[in-house]
Amino acid sequence: MIKNLDSLILSNNFEDGKRLVESIDFKTFSEEILYNAYNNCSIIYYSFLNYLLIENETSKIHDLAFSLLVNPLSHLEGAYNSALYHALRSVELTNRKDVGSLENLLFLNTIPDKLISDEEAIKICKEILKLDNKNELAKESLNELLQN
Incomplete structure (x- = not known):
């Protein structure tokens, strides 16, 4: 402490x-x-x-x-709406190159209000996989999103 x-x-x-x-x-x-x-x-x-x-x-x-x-x-x-603002600013400040920041956006697709659409989430998954082709969260999310 x-x-x-x-x-x-x-x-x-x-x-x-x-x-x-x-x-x-x-x-x-x-x-x-x-x-x-x-x-x-x-x-x-x-x-x-x-x-x-x-x-x-x-x-x-x-x-x-x-x-x-x-x-x-x-x-x-x-x-969650305020969290979306912070996730978007982080992604912008890192020029969409930080996997963790992109994962935060992806999380907002999984909440009941779905602040990130499925279409946008698919794009985010692909961005993450370009940065880290072994990212399990992006792989699983992409699979699930494409099945729906």
């Missing part, structure tokens, strides 16, 4: 929170944010990520915002 990060975020001290985040590795920060969001079920963590995005927009932070919205905050109205 990162000492004080949660209390800084919960008290809206985003500037000090940002400085703390800059001193640790991103994986540790991501795990901490998701853990705290599951425990507190607060949208404040999403607000903090948006603060970070305003300061320095990166695909990593968009991917983390996506994870936050489709996991601990998925019960909130509009969470």
Whole structure:
């Protein structure tokens, strides 16, 4: 657990929170944010990520915002629609070259609201397979989509 990060975020001290985040590795920060969001079920963590995005927009932070919205905050109205925004920005920022970002888009084809159409999902699967021809998720999804 990162000492004080949660209390800084919960008290809206985003500037000090940002400085703390800059001193640790991103994986540790991501795990901490998701853990705290599951425990507190607060949208404040999403607000903090948006603060970070305003300061320095990166695909990593968009991917983390996506994870936050489709996991601990998925019960909130509009969470998946907001996650779509973050997935699209991440894909754009990585010039459609990051498999993980593309997989996030693909996930949004599997939810009940199907924010990504089957046609678009097929295209995404093919893009993923061009980048990683052994990607099992893309292979399985493509198979399933073509059978329907």
